[in-house]
Amino acid sequence: MTVGxxxxxxxxxxxxxxxxxxxxxxxxxxxxxTMEGVAARARTAKASLYRRWSSIEELVIxxxxxxxxxxxxxxxxxxxxxxxxxxxxxxxxxxxxxAGRAIAGLLGALPYAPGLQKAARExxxxxxxxxxxxxxxxxxxxxxxxxxxxxxxxxASGPALIIYTYLIQGLELSGRDIEDIVDQVVxxxxxxxxxxxG
Amino acid sequence: MTVGxxxxxxxxxxxxxxxxxxxxxxxxxxxxxTMEGVAARARTAKASLYRRWSSIEELVIxxxxxxxxxxxxxxxxxxxxxxxxxxxxxxxxxxxxxAGRAIAGLLGALPYAPGLQKAARExxxxxxxxxxxxxxxxxxxxxxxxxxxxxxxxxASGPALIIYTYLIQGLELSGRDIEDIVDQVVxxxxxxxxxxxG
DNA sequence: GATTTAAGAGACGGAACCGTTTCTTAAGGA
DNA sequence: TCCTTAAGAAACGGTTCCGTCTCTTAAATC
Numbered sequence: 001m002t003v004g005x006x007x008x009x010x011x012x013x014x015x016x017x018x019x020x021x022x023x024x025x026x027x028x029x030x031x032x033x034t035m036e037g038v039a040a041r042a043r044t045a046k047a048s049l050y051r052r053w054s055s056i057e058e059l060v061i062x063x064x065x066x067x068x069x070x071x072x073x074x075x076x077x078x079x080x081x082x083x084x085x086x087x088x089x090x091x092x093x094x095x096x097x098x099a100g101r102a103i104a105g106l107l108g109a110l111p112y113a114p115g116l117q118k119a120a121r122e123x124x125x126x127x128x129x130x131x132x133x134x135x136x137x138x139x140x141x142x143x144x145x146x147x148x149x150x151x152x153x154x155x156a157s158g159p160a161l162i163i164y165t166y167l168i169q170g171l172e173l174s175g176r177d178i179e180d181i182v183d184q185v186v187x188x189x190x191x192x193x194x195x196x197x198g
Numbered sequence: 199m200t201v202g203x204x205x206x207x208x209x210x211x212x213x214x215x216x217x218x219x220x221x222x223x224x225x226x227x228x229x230x231x232t233m234e235g236v237a238a239r240a241r242t243a244k245a246s247l248y249r250r251w252s253s254i255e256e257l258v259i260x261x262x263x264x265x266x267x268x269x270x271x272x273x274x275x276x277x278x279x280x281x282x283x284x285x286x287x288x289x290x291x292x293x294x295x296x297a298g299r300a301i302a303g304l305l306g307a308l309p310y311a312p313g314l315q316k317a318a319r320e321x322x323x324x325x326x327x328x329x330x331x332x333x334x335x336x337x338x339x340x341x342x343x344x345x346x347x348x349x350x351x352x353x354a355s356g357p358a359l360i361i362y363t364y365l366i367q368g369l370e371l372s373g374r375d376i377e378d379i380v381d382q383v384v385x386x387x388x389x390x391x392x393x394x395x396g
Numbered sequence: 397g398a399t400t401t402a403a404g405a406g407a408c409g410g411a412a413c414c415g416t417t418t419c420t421t422a423a424g425g426a
Numbered sequence: 427t428c429c430t431t432a433a434g435a436a437a438c439g440g441t442t443c444c445g446t447c448t449c450t451t452a453a454a455t456c
Binding site: 101104105108109110112121157159164165169170177180181185187188192 | 229307349358365379
C-alpha cells in the first residue's frame with residue numbers, strides 16, 4: 001500500500017486475495033495464473049502470498065475450498081421437473097457470477113492441473129452431481145419417476161449440457177434453455193426405462 | 199539438426215511441427231503452449247516456425263485445420279441406436295488418441311483463447327454436432343423416433359456427456375459407457391415427446 | 397556441378413515471472 | 427503508550443520465453 005493507503009491484515013487480506021484469484025482466473029485462466037498477477041490484482045506483496053501459500057496451486061485449492069464449494073440448493077416441491085428447473089436455474093446463476101465463471105474455466109483446465117484435480121472434483125463437481133442425484137432419487141421414492149432413474153450419466157446430463165453449452169459451444173444460456181434441457185433431455189431420461197433394462 | 203542429422207523441408211517439416219503441437223498441447227495445455235516448446239519438441243528452429251506462423255495462436259489454428267477437423271463417421275444402419283453407439287464409439291476412439299486428447303484440452307481452454315474460438319467451434323465442435331443431428335434426423339425421417347427429436351440440446355447430449363465425463367470428471371469411458379449414454383439419455387430424449395410440446 | 401532456398405544452431409536484448417530478502421511502518425494487542 | 431507482528435514496496439539473481447538476427451550448410455532445382 002502506498003503512503004496513506006490502508007494495509008489489510010488477516011481475514012480481510014485473505015478475502016481480497018481470494019477475490020483476486022477469481023478475477024485472475026477469469027482473465028488469464030488457470031494456465032496463465034501467476035503469483036505476480038494475483039498479488040498485483042489484490043494490491044498486496046508477493047511476500048504476503050508466500051507467507052500463507054507455498055505455490056499458486058495451493059492458493060487456488062484454498063480458493064476452491066473457500067469460494068467454490070457450496071453447491072446450489074435444490075427445492076423439494078414434490079415435482080422432480082420443478083426441482084430440477086429451479087436447481088439448474090441456480091446453477092446458471094452461479095455460472096453467470098464471477099466465481100462461477102472461474103469455476104467453469106478451472107474445470108476446463110483440469111487435465112493440466114494434476115494438483116488441483118482431486119480438490120476440484122471432490123469439492124466442485126461431486127457435490128453438484130450429488131445434489132442432482134438426490135433430487136431425482138426423491139422422485140423415485142415418491143414413485144414419480146422410474147426406479148433406477150439415478151445413474152451417473154442421467155444425473156450428469158443436466159450439468160454436462162450446461163457446462164458444455166457455456167464452455168465448449170461458447171453460448172450463453174437462458175432460463176428457457178434450462179427448461180429445454182430439463183424437458184428435452186433430463187425428464188425423458190428419468191422417466192423412460194432404458195433400453196437394455198427396460 | 200546437429201551434424202549428421204537430416205534436415206526436413208516443406209511438408210515433412212510441417213507435419214513434424216503439427217505433431218509437436220499436439221504433443222505439447224497434451225502435456226502443457228493451451229495456456230502454457232510456447233513456440234519455444236513446440237520448436238524443441240519438433241527439433242527445429244524457432245525461426246522455422248516464425249517463417250510460417252506469426253504466433254502460437256496461428257500455429258494452433260493451422261493444426262486444428264490440418265489435424266482436428268475430420269468428424270467421426272456415423273453409419274446408416276437403419277437403427278438410430280446402433281448408429282449413435284458406433285458414432286459415439288468412434289468419438290471415444292478419437293478421444294483416446296493423442297489428437298483427440300489435445301482436442302479435449304483445447305476445448306476446455308476456449309474461454310481463454312479468443313483467437314481460437316471461432317476456428318475451434320466451426321471446425322471441431324459444429325461438424326461433430328451436425329453429424330449427431332443428421333443421424334437423429336435420419337431416424338425421424340424413417341419414423342423411427344419422434345418428429346422434432348432434433349434439438350440443439352438433444353443433439354449435444356451425447357457429446358456433452360462424453361466430454362464432461364472425460365474432461366470434468368476425469369474418468370475414462372468404456373464402450374459400455376457409450377451404450378449407457380445412448381440408452382439412458384440420448385434414446386429416451388429422441389423418443390419421448392418433451393413435456394411442453396407433448 | 398552450380399545456384400538458390402530455407403533449415404537449424406546459436407546468440408541477442410528485453411520482458412515476465414519466480415522465490416526470497418531487506419527495510420519501513422501500519423495494525424493489533426497488551 | 428509501548429511492543430510485536432506482519433503488510434507492502436522494492437530489489438535481487440536466476441530462469442524461461444519472446445521475436446529477431448546471423449551464419450553455416452543441407453536440400454532442391456536447374
